[in-house]
Amino acid sequence: MSATHDPLVVTSRRTIHRGWILLGILAIWFALGHALRGRATFQIGVFDQTSWSTRIGDAASSIRGNREHNPIFNYVFDPIRTFINGFVTIIRHVISLPIGKATIPLLGWLGVLALIVFVVYITSNVRMALLAALLIFGCGALGMWTDSMDTLALTITAVLMSLAIGIPLGIWGGLSDVGLKILTPILDLAQILPTLVYLAPLALFFLIGPASATIATMVYCIPIAIRITAFGIRGVPHSPVEAGTSMGTTTRQLLSKVQLPMAARTLVLGVNQTTLAALSFAVIATLIGAPGLGKPVINALVVRNVGNGFVAGLAVVLLAIMLDRSTSASVKKRDSFVPASPEALKRRRIGKVVAAVLTIVAMVLSRQFAWAAYFPKQAIFGKSLSHFTDSVVAWTVDNLGFWTTGLNKVVTIGVLNPLEAVLSESPWFVTTVAVALISFVLGGVRSAIVTSALLLGIVATGLWYDTMITFTQTIVATLLTMVVGVILGVWIGRSERVDRVLRPFLDAGQVLPAFVYLIPILGFFGPSRFTGIATGIVYSIPIVVKIVGEGIRDVPKTIMEAATSSGATKWQLITKVQLPAAKNSLLLATNQGLIFVLAVVVIGGFVGSGGLGYMVILGGAKPEMQGKGLLAGLAILLLGVMIDRVAQYAVRRNSAPKH
Amino acid sequence: MIRKKKGMKAAVISAAVALTLTACGGGVDAASTAGATSAAPEACGSYAIAMHAWVGYTASAQVLTNIGNKMGCTITQTQLDEGAVTYDAMEAGTIDLIVEDWGGGRWKDWADRGAVVDLGPDGNIGLIGMYVPQWMADKYPDITDSANLNKYADLFKTPESKGKGAWLEGPPGYTTIGEKLVKENKLNFTVLSQGSESALIDAFTKADKDQTAVLAYWWTPQNLLAKIKLARINFPANDWTDAAAASGLTDYPETVLPKLAGKKLAESTDPFGRLVKNWKWTNDDQNAVAADIDGGMTPEAAAQKWIDANADQVAAWTK
Numbered sequence: 007m008s009a010t011h012d013p014l015v016v017t018s019r020r021t022i023h024r025g026w027i028l029l030g031i032l033a034i035w036f037a038l039g040h041a042l043r044g045r046a047t048f049q050i051g052v053f054d055q056t057s058w059s060t061r062i063g064d065a066a067s068s069i070r071g072n073r074e075h076n077p078i079f080n081y082v083f084d085p086i087r088t089f090i091n092g093f094v095t096i097i098r099h100v101i102s103l104p105i106g107k108a109t110i111p112l113l114g115w116l117g118v119l120a121l122i123v124f125v126v127y128i129t130s131n132v133r134m135a136l137l138a139a140l141l142i143f144g145c146g147a148l149g150m151w152t153d154s155m156d157t158l159a160l161t162i163t164a165v166l167m168s169l170a171i172g173i174p175l176g177i178w179g180g181l182s183d184v185g186l187k188i189l190t191p192i193l194d195l196a197q198i199l200p201t202l203v204y205l206a207p208l209a210l211f212f213l214i215g216p217a218s219a220t221i222a223t224m225v226y227c228i229p230i231a232i233r234i235t236a237f238g239i240r241g242v243p244h245s246p247v248e249a250g251t252s253m254g255t256t257t258r259q260l261l262s263k264v265q266l267p268m269a270a271r272t273l274v275l276g277v278n279q280t281t282l283a284a285l286s287f288a289v290i291a292t293l294i295g296a297p298g299l300g301k302p303v304i305n306a307l308v309v310r311n312v313g314n315g316f317v318a319g320l321a322v323v324l325l326a327i328m329l330d331r332s333t334s335a336s337v338k339k340r341d342s343f344v345p346a347s348p349e350a351l352k353r354r355r356i357g358k359v360v361a362a363v364l365t366i367v368a369m370v371l372s373r374q375f376a377w378a379a380y381f382p383k384q385a386i387f388g389k390s391l392s393h394f395t396d397s398v399v400a401w402t403v404d405n406l407g408f409w410t411t412g413l414n415k416v417v418t419i420g421v422l423n424p425l426e427a428v429l430s431e432s433p434w435f436v437t438t439v440a441v442a443l444i445s446f447v448l449g450g451v452r453s454a455i456v457t458s459a460l461l462l463g464i465v466a467t468g469l470w471y472d473t474m475i476t477f478t479q480t481i482v483a484t485l486l487t488m489v490v491g492v493i494l495g496v497w498i499g500r501s502e503r504v505d506r507v508l509r510p511f512l513d514a515g516q517v518l519p520a521f522v523y524l525i526p527i528l529g530f531f532g533p534s535r536f537t538g539i540a541t542g543i544v545y546s547i548p549i550v551v552k553i554v555g556e557g558i559r560d561v562p563k564t565i566m567e568a569a570t571s572s573g574a575t576k577w578q579l580i581t582k583v584q585l586p587a588a589k590n591s592l593l594l595a596t597n598q599g600l601i602f603v604l605a606v607v608v609i610g611g612f613v614g615s616g617g618l619g620y621m622v623i624l625g626g627a628k629p630e631m632q633g634k635g636l637l638a639g640l641a642i643l644l645l646g647v648m649i650d651r652v653a654q655y656a657v658r659r660n661s662a663p664k665h
Numbered sequence: 666m667i668r669k670k671k672g673m674k675a676a677v678i679s680a681a682v683a684l685t686l687t688a689c690g691g692g693v694d695a696a697s698t699a700g701a702t703s704a705a706p707e708a709c710g711s712y713a714i715a716m717h718a719w720v721g722y723t724a725s726a727q728v729l730t731n732i733g734n735k736m737g738c739t740i741t742q743t744q745l746d747e748g749a750v751t752y753d754a755m756e757a758g759t760i761d762l763i764v765e766d767w768g769g770g771r772w773k774d775w776a777d778r779g780a781v782v783d784l785g786p787d788g789n790i791g792l793i794g795m796y797v798p799q800w801m802a803d804k805y806p807d808i809t810d811s812a813n814l815n816k817y818a819d820l821f822k823t824p825e826s827k828g829k830g831a832w833l834e835g836p837p838g839y840t841t842i843g844e845k846l847v848k849e850n851k852l853n854f855t856v857l858s859q860g861s862e863s864a865l866i867d868a869f870t871k872a873d874k875d876q877t878a879v880l881a882y883w884w885t886p887q888n889l890l891a892k893i894k895l896a897r898i899n900f901p902a903n904d905w906t907d908a909a910a911a912s913g914l915t916d917y918p919e920t921v922l923p924k925l926a927g928k929k930l931a932e933s934t935d936p937f938g939r940l941v942k943n944w945k946w947t948n949d950d951q952n953a954v955a956a957d958i959d960g961g962m963t964p965e966a967a968a969q970k971w972i973d974a975n976a977d978q979v980a981a982w983t984k
Contacts, residue, residue, distance in 0.1 A: 052844040052856070053913075070753070071774060106711075106739075213757035214750055292744070295759060301744045305718065307861060418824040533857075533864045534825055611837075613860045614825070620837065620858055627838040629749040629771055630909035 027447050035440035039432030046433035048470040052624070055634060056468030063633020069210055079211075087217040094163045094216045098297070102155035114372030114379030115151055119143065124365040126328075128358065130335035135361075141328040146381040149388025150299060150321040157288045157298030158325060160216065164223035164284045169277065172228045176235020176276070177261065180269075189232060196229040198646040200605040201290050202619060203639035206626050209294045219296030223287045231280045238272025239265055278333035282517050285326050289319075289519040290609075293626070299325075303521050307612050312399050312529040313392030319522030320391075326517045399529035414536045422482050422535060429481075430474040434465055437474070449655025456655075460648040469618065469634075469641045476607060476617035477645060479535055483542040483603040488596060491547050495554025495595070496580055499588075505555065515548035520606045528613050538610015538619075546602035550595045557591020558584050590661055597653030604646050618642050709935045711739030712761040715751045718744070718838070719862045721886050724954035725764040725787065727968035729944060732979060738937040746838035756780035761930040762941060765922045767791055767840045769906045772925060782931035787924045788945035789886055793840060793917040795832070795898040796883040798872040802896035811850060811900040818853040820878040830854040833868055833881035836861055841882065845913025846900065854880070869893055886948035888956040936983065943982040950975075 073079045099105050100112045119142050127135035145154035178185040205222055212218040242265050250264045292300025299318045306315020372378040438461045446454035464473050498505040524541045531537045561584050569583045611619025618638045625635010714726045733740040743760060745751045748768055752775040754760040765787055775781040807813045821830030832854040834843040843856040859865055865881050866889055872879035873893045883895060900916035930938060957967035972979050
């Protein structure tokens with residue numbers, strides 16, 4: 007293989023060149039930072055206010071105090087809140103919340119189970135219906151029946167409303183280029199925004215309760231619904247659309263008869279993704295008053311009842327599998343192009359009638375007899391599972407404590423503390439210039455300008471020091487994520503079989519709310535920064551592995567064959583061909599890794615991570631800290647946008663033509 | 666498509682049938698099917714108690730919940746952080762009662778608007794402070810004076826504490842002024858938020874068992890003090906009640922813990938309204954229930970045990 011003719015080698019030489027420059031910048035940054043350490047770090051006490059935090063705090067208090075007389079509240083926020091509250095309450099009354107003096111909701115457990123199974127049967131098939139029955143029963147067996155149903159009620163409400171708003175907007179973005187241009191930056195921002203950040207502002211306007219929780223969930227879900235809908239509409243092939251236009255159909259007809267039906271598969275995928283997103287938000291929504299499974303999970307954080315939190319998390323998982331499988335099964339159903347035989351259709355029709363009758367019988371029974379109304383106590387094993395979990399964690403801490411505290415200490419003393427010293431103890435201008443230079447090397451002039459602007463914005467918030475603490479944890483967690491993620495990603499990218507084995511785990515990992523594994527991780531590592539970091543790693547690994555795997559798989563076969571024929575070893579193949587060729591995927595994976603990690607690292611504020619996340623939580627808990635909490639949310643957002651922009655510019659620059 | 670429409674129709678019809686059946690057709694009240702609730706002599710509303718995450722609070726709230734439900738009221742519990750979040754929820758009407766508030770008057774803004782009403786003391790006297798395990802106080806007798814803390818700061822170093830002593834602070838949802846105490850008293854310590862009551866319990870338990878050093882946030886009434894001996898660090902005498910206005914130089918105050926109610930409950934004269942206004946008990950009472958919960962009993966069972974053992978007192982509250 008002669009080096010001069012191969013474009014790949016040229017790229018990698020340039021990379022090496024750039025790598026040296028980056029190392030140089032880092033070295034100068036660290037040296038300067040060390041020499042000037044402790045100066046201009048903007049470190050302020052947790053309870054010290056800045057001029058902005060006082061102003062924002064005052065504004066928030068005045069909003070809070072004048073709610074009753076403010077026309078915007080009377081005519082906008084309050085009606086929205088009442089409407090959503092009513093909507094949630096109606097669904098809850100059917101499946102989870104007793105009305106008045108009753109001890110069960112409108113339907114007892116058997117009735118609810120039958121209804122869910124019936125809906126799944128109608129939209130997909132018998133197998134899925136049976137699976138759904140098993141999973142729903144499992145929620146009850148975990149001792150989480152009412153909480154599970156509360157979560158389901160809230161999820162259903164949030165999904166319906168998200169779709170009601172998201173699909174029309176998605177259609178707009180799919181049909182109109184102007185629409186897409188307007189929506190894209192908003193959607194990008196929504197994806198960067200860590201969930202913890204918008205809880206407090208929402209609570210300020212919609213108060214604490216199911217309405218706020220539903221709205222927060224919608225903020226999280228609507229972008230997904232919009233994106234996938236727009237994508238589906240844009241993905242419809244041109245020829246049918248042109249055919250329709252030439253036959254003189256109106257825009258409305260074109261949409262309802264051609265584009266929407268042809269995009270149906272993607273639309274259902276959108277429903278699926280929106281539902282899973284809503285469910286994964288269920289836990290954090292508890293912080294602003296969502297009823298349901300989040301309660302025991304959050305409670306486990308505060309009184310550290312690891313077992314109970316784990317069991318509740320498991321119930322979230324069962325619900326997630328149920329919702330995921332039944333919605334994706336209805337996609338598959340649409341896939342079959344072979345028309346069903348008349349007999350099959352008839353069988354199906356009879357099946358539906360029988361199912362409907364059975365469901366009604368079950369619903370009636372569930373209101374008549376105690377055994378069908380109250381989930382049978384004999385079937386509940388949640389308590390013992392909780393105790394078992396507690397003893398596993400206790401055993402691990404007692405016997406493997408050497409390893410868990412050891413790992414914690416190695417990362418904390420070896421990586422976290424030195425890096426934190428550089429980032430937080432260097433003067434702000436040194437760090438700003440250094441990060442801007444790195445951004446310039448990676449992404450070019452515009453990248454550097456945007457980065458500097460955002461960093462100066464963080465300086466302006468007055469929370470520079472805390473931002474650097476959070477930034478440090480984000481970097482450390484992302485580095486560790488990338489190490490694991492690239493190894494696994496290369497593995498699944500090279501082997502179909504490994505991909506088949508790992509993919510279900512990756513899918514599951516993406517659905518699980520981070521809180522669910524934060525609890526056992528807290529059990530193992532105790533309250534420390536490392537607990538937040540470890541949680542961030544678990545949360546971001548699936549997406550990183552998927553992107554890297556995709557990138558490796560997309561490396562053109564011809565390049566691979568050329569390298570193999572010239573006698574490259576497997577290791578050489580990976581390091582010299584596949585990874586360099588998948589560089590864009592690596593950058594993208596890093597970008598996503600950073601964003602995902604940031605969202606979870608701030609949650610670490612609950613378990614001793616400090617930094618901006620702690621400030622946000624403190625702001626929610628203490629009225630006098632409210633302004634600072636909101637400001638900290640803003641700082642997190644600025645940090646997230648900065649991280650995202652650098653990576654985006656880097657990807658764009660990397661994929662630009664090389665001449 | 667035809668297939669799908671039929672499916673939808675079937676679903677709609679069956680749902681409609683089901684709702685008619687369940688809403689009016691059946692005519693059997695779920696409560697009577699269950700036979701669970703006893704016939705209540707007097708109408709009583711439904712109320713939600715805010716649940717804060719420490720075991721003593723759970724003890725108080727659970728006792729009221731048990732008594733209230735027994736009287737035919739519908740008492741629910743909602744997990745919420747201490748402070749603004751809960752006052753907001755009270756203003757929104759989603760929460761009716763806080764059984765023990767440590768805010769030292771932080772609810773004043775809400776009270777001025779009539780959203781939160783102070784129902785007077787619940788009988789418990791609270792005292793927050795910084796504590797070390799007893800063995801440290803035995804070995805270094807002068808450590809309990811805050812002025813000497815810096816002398817021993819090195820003993821408390823951890824990888825988390827940035828080269829200074831580790832000051833394990835209470836969770837963000839609690840009343841804490843550690844940052845101010847450290848700053849104003851020029852202590853060579855780093856304040857580390859622990860996030861949970863049980864993290865603090867773990868820290869003290871470990872320190873007691875292994876004779877390791879720990880300085881952490883703690884308070885009474887709390888039944889841990891019956892199991893592990895702790896020594897309180899004394900700061901200059903307290904001169905504040907509202908934590909937000911504390912200078913940071915002086916100690917936490919002894920707090921007469923009030924019960925706070927939302928407007929609806931405060932104005933209510935139904936059995937639960939009367940119970941809440943009459944209810945008052947001691948630190949010992951609370952610790953007794955808390956100890957049972959800590960020992961593995963469910964809060965319901967622990968509360969019921971206390972109620973059964975103190976029937977006279979309960980009868981006086983429910984008059």
